[in-house]
Amino acid sequence: MKGLALLALAASLCPVVAVAADVNLDDMRKAIDKYKDVQxxxxxxxxxxxxxxxSAANSGLPAELGAMGIHYIHPALLEITGTDPRVDGKGTYTDWMKPSVLxxxxxxxxxxxxxxxxNLVFQAAWDAAGKTEQLVLNGRAWDHMADDPATAGDEAHGFTPHYDQHVWLYRANPMGDLMPFNPAVTCEHAEHKM
Structure with missing residues (x-):
């Protein structure tokens, strides 16, 4: 649970000004239901x-945090500019009725x-757009993701530094609907684990 304590500490150090969105999860679910079919x-x-x-374990975090799963990104919404050595982009997209990642x-x-x-917003793009406010969804600050050079883990999951927010619409999360990892999700049946 060390990771959760670090997330809580990071959230407490964020600036007061926020880009706040209060989104009804039932409305979000109705808008996204069609994507239950990956095709x-x-x-x-x-x-x-x-x-x-x-998974948390493959990201250098405690295994009991669980997993996220396989991310399907929308390159146009993220405004991807490159993938080598990490995924980078100019995206500052924050619409929850068609999120940039499933x-x-x-x-x-x-x-x-x-x-x-x-939803994922690239830190450099956010800064370049002159945005200084904190991203918030339903009262929770988005996570800031950047690799820690002192660890072997891939804390930013193959992306350049960014802000992101998960919403567990279709799998109950005992840690909360807006937390990054879910102990009720597994990568056990995945071909490729990260």
Whole structure:
């Protein structure tokens, strides 16, 4: 639970000004239900750059935090500018009715189950746009993700420094609907684990 304590500390040090959004999760769910079918997501422009399933353990965090799953990103919404050595972009997109990332959990039968959504804003793009306010969803500050050179973990999950917020719309999360990892999600059936 050390990771949770660090998240709480980071949130307490954030600036007071915020870009706050209060979003009804039932409305969000209705707008996103069509993406339960991954083929609909693919037809609408979502892709998975590497098909890796993100778990806390493989990110250098305590295994009991669980996993996220496989991220399907929308390159146009994120305004991706490159992927080598890390995914980078100019995106500052924050619309929750069509989030920039869909997250699926691999199932034993090879299918994918939509478990969560995410929006991601690249830190450099946010700063370049002159935005100084803190991103907040339903009272929770978005997470700031950047690799720590002192660890072997991939804390930013293959991306340049960014802010992101997860919403567990389709899988109950005992830690809360807006936390990054979910102990009720697993990468056990994934071909590629990260």
């Amino acid at each position: 609909v997501a693919l037809a609408d422009g979502y892709i998975t750059p590497d098909n890796h399933c993100v 997250i699926y959990e691999p199932q034993a039968d090879g299918s994918l189950e939509l478990v969560a959504v995410e």
